[in-house]
Amino acid sequence: MPTVLRCLLIPLLLCLSLQVHASTTDAQTAWRLLDYIAVDYAEAVADGEVVDPAEFQEMVEFSASARERIQSLDASVEQPGLLEQADRLQAAIAAHESPELVARLSRGLASDLIAAYPVPLAPKDPPDMAVAAALYQQQCASCHGDTGGGDGPASVGLDPPAIDFTDRGRARERSVFALYQVIEQGLEGTSMVSYAHLPADERWALSFYIGQFAYPEPQAAAGEKLWNTDLALRAAIPDLAALTQVTPAALAQEVGEETAQAITAYLRRHPEAVEAPVAxxxxxxxxxxxxxxxxxxxxxxxxxxxxxxxxxxxxxxxxxxxxxxxxxxxxxxxxxxxxxxxxxxxxxxxxxxxxxxxxxxxxxxxxxxxxxxxxxxMGNNASAFVGAFTILLREGLEALLILIAMVAFLRKANRTEVMSYVHAGWVSALVAGGVTWFVATYVVSISGAGRELTEGFAALFAAVVLLFVGIWMHGKSQTGAWQRYINDKLSHALSRRSAWFLFVLSFVVVYREVFETVLFYIALWSQGNGMAIFAGGGLGAVVLAVIAVAMLRFSQRLPIGQFFSISSILIAVVAVVLAGKGIAALQEAGWVSVSTLSIPRVALLGIYPTLQSVLAQLATLAVLVAGFWFNRRAAASSAA
Missing domain, CATH: 1.20.120 (Four Helix Bundle (Hemerythrin (Met), subunit A))
Known part of the structure; x- marks a missing residue:
């Protein structure tokens, strides 16, 4: 890059960086001012009258300052609407409107402001509360006191006095995010200075620690029990961002005052619980x-x-x-x-x-x-090992039968040029399984309905395909049928459509099993015993590999007619099994009604004690029998 151009670009980039930083700071400051208005306006106005002139004047100044900062933000499509909201807030304050109305207007504007001009709403990881306790003693206790009561030795003579963090009435209106903003920016006109020099994770840790003082330890014990047994509470606070933004007062409107206090006491002491799996x-x-x-x-x-x-x-x-x-x-x-x-x-x-x-x-x-x-x-290394081994072996065998049949067929037909499509299918399924593991572990949880629908539709798709493949292979097992097929088709390569069909079939039958295996392994992994799980899974993979090699060698030794006869029967059995499993999964997802039967459940064969799943298997079996009968009749006619 020429020196002159570099000299022009560096100052330009620096100016743009400073402009973005200033805009973000203005948005954060405006948000903090609005939060203070929502909390403190009730101390200035009651029943339409000013009860504290100094406090009221501060509310007027804060609302004006918030509007000015919104006005100074980078232009956006949301900015005019934000300014209109700011005008309504100023008018409500000037008219001595009720604290409830002013708080609603202020919080609504603050929420829309952060949506239009985003800032970090939560830490990337749950804060370390042991670090927070040490930081509080080093940075805050001298003014706010060891227990947050605002009675530290350095608080004497402060005007305004140090905030009492144990004040329940004030604390219930403050979110962790609001506390974080004050720690980062400080408060003009008070002894509260900015702690922006601290790393962000330490500022977040302090925010959580300060937020717990108004909610004593006994409430935290009650909150832990509620959090671990009430999934509705987890829905109300699904992640760290929700935890940092919700005020105890807002939470109380959803779950009740007593529950809100207990949950606040627990989660502000143990924010890591938000990301922990449900027991x-x-x-x-x-x-x-x-x-x-x-x-x-x-x-x-x-x-x-x-x-x-x-x-x-x-x-x-x-x-x-x-x-x-x-x-x-x-x-x-x-x-x-x-x-x-x-x-x-x-x-x-x-x-x-x-x-x-x-x-x-x-x-x-x-x-x-x-x-x-x-x-x-009840969970130990032995149970983890056995679980990991049996899960992989059970789920893998079903897919392995189909893959071996496909590979053996292509070898018998000398169609190795499309073998890569089959291999690409199952390899892609394994990669997709890895993606599924990452998403289910770090991004979103896979719902029960999502799991059952994925398994159900994949099973039914594979069952339908295998139904026709089984009938086709049975037809080729009849005397002379394979030789006629070779004479007609050997000189022509399989079409691209057929090759992609093999890819899709290979992918679906393997991904269905990988999907279920991944969910099982995630559940096992959450209980610990990692080495035992690795050992069990490794042994399962080795056993599957040995079975695959043995089946391929066995198929190579079989005469072509016998190979197709055995393969068609195996594939027909798998089709019947998958038909039952597919309907059962859709029943569990609520997509198919349930009418129970007094028959044993044999999951290995896809037999479930419901009328719908049994009918699906009988229908599949009927089509197979009809197809096999037609093949025999056609072979007899050709021989005649």
Missing amino acids: AEGQLAFARSRLAESVAAYAAGDHAKARDLALSAYLDGFEPVEPLLAARDRALMARIEAAMGELRSRIGSSASVEALQEQVQVVDALFAEAEHALEPE
Whole structure:
């Protein structure tokens, strides 16, 4: 880059950087002023009269200053609307409007301001509260006191006095984000200086620490129990950004004052809890709550609501703990699934309220068994190893059968030029599985419905494809059929459409199994025992590789007709299995109704005790039988 151009660009970039920084600072300062108006206006005006002239004058000045700073921000499509809101706020203050109205106008403007001119709303990671305690003693205790009461030795003679962080009335209106802004910027006209020289993570840690003083430790213990057992609370505060922005007063409007105080006391002491997975105890408590609501709705005559609540009990309550329970006690998991399916079946068949209550009691007793099985002490290296091994082996075998059949067929047909499409399909599925793991671990949780729908539709797609592939391969196993196929097709390469079809089939059958395996492994990993999980998964992969090599060698030794005959039967069996599994998954997602049957559940064969899944398997079997019969008849006609 020429020296002259560099000399021109550097000052320009520096100016742009300073302009962006100034705009961000103005937005943050305006937000802080608006937050103070929302909190302190009640001390200046009551019943339409000014009760503290000095405080009222400060509110007037703060509102004017906030408007000026909004005016100075970079032009945007939102800026005119923000200025209109600022004008309404100033008019409300001048007219001595109620504190409730002024607080609503002020907080509404502050919220829209941050949306239009974004600033960091939360720390990247939960703060270290041990560091926060040390920082408070070093930086804040001299004025605010060891316990936050504003009575530190350096507070004597301060005007205005140091803030009392234990003041519940004031604290309930302050968010952690508001405290962070004051720590970062300081307060003009007071002894509170800016602590912008501290790293951002330390400023956030101080904000959380200061925010806990008004909510004592006994409330935190109650809050921990609520947080671990009430999923509705987690929905109200889903992440760190929500935690830093919510005020105790706003939270109280959603969940009640006592609960809001307890949750605030706990989460401001333990912000890491927001990102921690829900304990099994909490998931099953939520499921129980939903079942109780379902019975109540059913008794009131609202069967649709009862069905939705029963489905929520499964998808939102039990489904998240299902992978871990399957690894520890698969038989118990199957019993719970069957019992909850029976419950939904009774709702669908308009059974009596007593029958519904009886089934809920059955489910509740099974939940008690599950809670015992899911206790941390029940998990050890041995159970983690066995779980990781069996999960990978069970899920992998189904996909392996189909892949081996595809690879063996291409070798028999001398179509190795499209083998790369098959390999690309299963490799892509493994990569997609890695992406699924990353997303489910670090981005968003995969809902129970999302999991069941993915498994269900993938299974049905594979079943339909394998249905026709099985019939086709059976046809080629008939005397002379394969030789005629070779004579007709050997001189022509498979079309690009056929090659891509092999890619899609390979991807779908493998990703379906990888998807379920990933969710199982995430559940196992959350319990620790990482080395045991690696060892179990590694052994499972080795066993699958040995099986794959053995199957390929065996297929090479088979005569072509016998190979197609055996392959067609195996693929037909897999198609029937997947048909049952696909319908069962859609039933668990609530997409297909449930009518239970008195037959055993054999998950390995895709047999589930519901009318719909059995009918799907019988229909698949009927098509296969008809196809095989047609193949034999066609072969007999050709021979004649």
